[in-house]
Amino acid sequence: MTFIVRQIAVTADGREIIRANPFADPQIGVGRNAENAIHLPDLAVNPEHAVIRRLDDGQIEIESISGQKFSIDGRDKMSATVEPAKGAELGFGGHVITVSQDSEDVILTVKRVEALSDSAEDREEGALYTLKGLLPGKRISAWSFVGLALAAFLIWPIYTWATYRGVEERPDQFHADTMWSSGALSDAHHSLEGDCQACHVDAFVTVTDKTCLNCHEDDAHDHAKPDRLLTAMGDPEGLERVSAAFAAAFNKPRGRCVE
Numbered sequence: 001m002t003f004i005v006r007q008i009a010v011t012a013d014g015r016e017i018i019r020a021n022p023f024a025d026p027q028i029g030v031g032r033n034a035e036n037a038i039h040l041p042d043l044a045v046n047p048e049h050a051v052i053r054r055l056d057d058g059q060i061e062i063e064s065i066s067g068q069k070f071s072i073d074g075r076d077k078m079s080a081t082v083e084p085a086k087g088a089e090l091g092f093g094g095h096v097i098t099v100s101q102d103s104e105d106v107i108l109t110v111k112r113v114e115a116l117s118d119s120a121e122d123r124e125e126g127a128l129y130t131l132k133g134l135l136p137g138k139r140i141s142a143w144s145f146v147g148l149a150l151a152a153f154l155i156w157p158i159y160t161w162a163t164y165r166g167v168e169e170r171p172d173q174f175h176a177d178t179m180w181s182s183g184a185l186s187d188a189h190h191s192l193e194g195d196c197q198a199c200h201v202d203a204f205v206t207v208t209d210k211t212c213l214n215c216h217e218d219d220a221h222d223h224a225k226p227d228r229l230l231t232a233m234g235d236p237e238g239l240e241r242v243s244a245a246f247a248a249a250f251n252k253p254r255g256r257c258v259e
């Protein structure tokens with residue numbers, strides 16, 4: 001007859017891992033110390049809490065050697081005898097040891113019944129520091145921030161563009177459409193700083209050659225003819241052809257004045 005200790009551990013996702021170890025000794029220890037055959041990492045358990053020994057009549061005896069009690073089928077005891085075939089449940093702190101018999105062997109199944117981080121104390125502490133209840137739900141917050149971002153970076157700039165459209169000189173204040181600005185104007189165009197609409201005629205329509213020609217009618221300085229410039233550039237190749245096709249679809253044909 002041997003003791004077989006089956007340790008059951010539960011993983012985070014709820015799976016049970018069972019490890020079984022046979023012990024041929026007539027007496028095994030139960031306690032927090034790792035030397036014990038039944039090692040219970042539990043502060044409510046004494047380092048050398050109790051021993052379990054086989055009696056000649058096939059029964060087993062559980063005896064406390066620490067002066068601290070254990071429970072058997074819910075009742076606190078200092079010592080007890082159990083008939084393995086009948087079975088019993090021993091309680092040590094947050095652990096339960098189920099006694100059973102398999103042919104000749106006494107099976108001691110060890111399982112933690114109280115999860116480590118699930119004590120009432122921990123739960124209360126968690127509730128103490130949470131902002132749940134004070135703040136609106138995550139979904140509402142997320143949508144509010146989306147709305148806020150759209151209002152600040154889309155609706156406000158469009159409003160600015162619409163209200164100052166065709167205005168010769170924009171008042172000297174913050175204009176929301178500058179949030180989209182790709183940078184300062186060139187020195188030559190510095191005087192147009194207050195009149196973005198001179199070039200950006202329509203919202204979401206890129207600056208066209210026609211706009212440049214409004215001011216640069218025939219004083220386009222030293223310029224070759226646009227079609228000759230295009231020939232000199234050569235045809236786009238590979239991925240460039242894809243991006244050129246996209247640009248053309250969005251009103252940015254190759255060989256613009258901007259290029």
Ligand code: HEC
Nearest residue numbers: 177178180181182189192193195196198199206207252258
């Ligand atoms: C002299 C003409 C001119 C003026 C004036 C001008 N821009 Fe532009 N802007 C351009 C050109 C050209 C581009 C590049 C367009 C392209 O590559 O398709 C551009 C690009 C931009 C872009 C990037 C988005 C886009 O359409 O490509 C923003 C934003 C922008 N300008 C804002 C402004 C603001 C704000 C002002 C006024 C302070 C301003 N611009 C005045 C000619 C001008």
Ligand code: HEC
Nearest residue numbers: 188189192198199207211212213214215216219221257258
């Ligand atoms: C509102 C009128 C106006 C518009 C629209 C305009 N420009 Fe100008 N541009 C000027 C003025 C004024 C100058 C400075 C005088 C000059 O050099 O002719 C200038 C200067 C330039 C210069 C500098 C020339 C140099 O010698 O330094 C270039 C390049 C230029 N513009 C290109 C463009 C392009 C490209 C566009 C179209 C995206 C454009 N401009 C749209 C008024 C305009």
